[in-house]
Amino acid sequence: MAGYNFKRIESKWQKKWEKSRIYEAEFPSKKKKWYSLFEFPYPSGDGLHVGHLRPYIGLDIISRKRRMEGYNVLFPIGWDAFGLPTENYAIKTGIHPEKVTKKNTDNFRRQIKSVGPSLDWSREINTTDPDYYKWTQWIFLKFFEHGLAYKANMPINWCPKDKIGLANEESVGGKCERCGTETIKKDKEQWMLKITAYAEKLLAGLKDVDYLETIKTQQVNGIGKSEGALIPFEIKNPWPGRQISLAGQANIKNGGVEVFTTRPDTLFGVTYVVLAPEHELISKLKTQISNLWEVEKYIAESKKKPEQERVVEGGEKTGVELKGVRAVNPANGKDVPVYVADYVLANYGTGVVMAVPAHDERDWEFARKFKLPVKMVICPNYPEPTCPPLTAAYTGGGRLVDSGKFNGMESEDAKQAITHFVAGKKEVKYKLRDWVFSRQRYWGEPIPLIFCENCASNPKLKDPWPGRQKSKLSLGEEMNPGWIPVADLPVKLPKVKDFRPGENGESPLASLEKWVKTKCPKCGKPARRETDVMPNWAGSSWYFLRYVDPKNKKEFANIKKLEYWMGAALPSRSSKSEGGVDWYNGGMEHVTLHLLYSRFWNQFLYDIGLVPHREPYRKRTAHGMILGEGGIKMSKSKGNVVNPDDMVNIYGADSLRLYEMFMGPFDQAIAWDSKNMEGVSRFLGRVWSFAVEKEITKDSVGGRLEPLINRTIKKVSEDIETMAFNTAVSSLMIFMNECRNEERIPQKVWARFLLLLAPFAPHIAEELWSMLKHKKSIHLEPWPTYDPELIHEETFELIVQVNGKVRAKVSVKRGISEVEAKELAMKAPGAAEYVARGIVKIVFVPNKLINFVVK
């Protein structure tokens, strides 16, 4: 019989599987469903490297096991193909992104197929396909209708040299990626999605899902909820005769500011107040600021600074006092100086901070630099009479001191009491900002809105188009006067000649006057199209929904199919809303944004009754990155990219799969080492030669190998569930090593080994399975089970310890009693002499060890 010819075997079975379509998901089906998902790739021009494949192989193993366990498995793939690299390539070469995308996806598809994953290719999707992005646009309009999309003035990164707007990822460290010029912020009208409206729900939803703890933490941090209070500070009028006119907040009588704080208990410790440079109060107080020129100079400088520099680590705090302006502490009526400093952020809280240097690190630092007083009001070790002098800010809790009638109160209680005392109010703030949904770019989904001057000035004038509620504006139209949804989706991306963004920071689409000029779908008067496109994140925010019904022309997905695959039901049918993708794996780098965005879309669609499940993913795990040899990131420029094509050529797909799983823990970053491919390759070679050289008997009992195969089944089954693929592979190797001594093996044992091997090395397992004269694919056979009674040998090595140190080993029967074990162990050479010293205590662990504690 010939040697292990992986090339022949692999191409043979890949063709057969494709033809027999054994990996395609069924619908309808009476079986239990299973939906496993990996993050669909961005098809870059560089092709796949071995790192991309790790999560695919891992989930393929899980999916294959589920299929063998009798589930109806949905394991789909698609392409997240809109994006900047393709667009930039188009700008450079003039080749249309569509062509580039086609070429790249073809290459990716070929590469992925070459490792034989059990993907359902009949459900392949592509975010750049108009049949797909029609629904991305459609969902966007749903957001619009429900008042969750709005236009706002938001800064974009602008390169003054290239005269183009840059995406955040192109403005590296505040510099233009192409020419290195420092970018500046330029205000532009942009579409926003109101994700902040879902902050609380996104937080609450985490309770029902099974994400890795670190992933949950990142979600929580990304949302950044903090509970605190708004406290009013009045601005003292230095010239009592003169009237100061200030647009006051609700609960400030004479004008002033509200501060947001999470520590109202420290209010008596406030020694100054700080405004963000952008704060509007500064211009309103102009006439009172005696050092106005200095203040304005500071503001101008800090505006020039790119955000990165403003937030340098350990950077010296800067600021300027507003001379002539004082703020009044509502707790004690005392007035404190007011500063402007850029360590206060304009877009968080109210843009004003009450500074408590004694109990806040940033304020401490600032106060030290500007020699401002530090007043301690929280004492950590009360009732000790004296509090230790502060050498740093104390940010913990304790009891209040030097705080008037609140002295002695617990800081937690004081939060409420003091807020109430100064007529402040409780307030919750989030770090999460609304999502800037516009890109002034080409290669993205056009935003399907039209601006109509006529409708803007006469909002209720005309009837809407057929099929919509008559005489009532949607929330989106109310909020964004004149913006009218396109009636016929998709809005196809028009062809352009020049893919460069426009001179004034507009999308290349803005240059297509013919396309831009259109008729209002509502009143029929001349109108203009929105020329911005959606960000990369749009298509990936809902792709997991499309997989259940990828070819549907009428809906983004059929509700029956959604209910089946997500394992949940619409509220009208059942109260079961927990469901979603059963297992979603992806990179750690997407754990904040992509996860947040897609959870937001799904929750919104759930709220408006379009999907049955509240949360998109039941379980989320993350794989570790594969680094180049030497432990550095694989990149073209470093020349350390390992191409899977080469590995498949030299060692075969099964070896590559096995090595990627064997190299180390799945969730940890690990350096590639092609040398180590030898090990798994030899293992498969041994499996092959064993199968062809040794006798496979028809015995109906497992014989000597029965305990080992049972242990192996247990280990492999459990390890797959925890993604401990490396130890699963090693236990397969251990089994094979043990077999080497055998001249014949019962088919009963061998078959179970092949079944365990099948998810890892599907081609060789299938070939060897067919050599056992099986007609059906091994991948449709039931997963083997083990008998807990059979996993142990009859005898074991009893470890004999003296004072916790191993002194002897004795081979004894399983289930030996303590008394018997003691007898044998005491006589064991190596232990006897110690035991003679006199036993103080004996510790006996059944079927494992006996420990003599001696003098």
Added chain:
RNA sequence: GCUCGGGUGGCGGAAUGGUAUACGCGCAACACUUAAAAUGUUGUGAGGUUCAUCCUCAUGAGGGUUCGACUCCCUCCCCGAGCACCA
């Protein structure tokens, strides 16, 4: 700075509080071969000791809990990832 991981042979890494170093790479010796490759067999933490044996020391450092600690607790050092002036 904060949060979460991690630190074990020459290397990748294993170990429900119970034989540390599984499995693999590499290396060495041997077998097969005219020879090499491939393959197979055996050995392989360090130091000492003996013909076999045995002893001591080793899981980033230092303490602690325990009959027994890579594992649990405290202090500190280093590496990686994420967040980063969010009041």
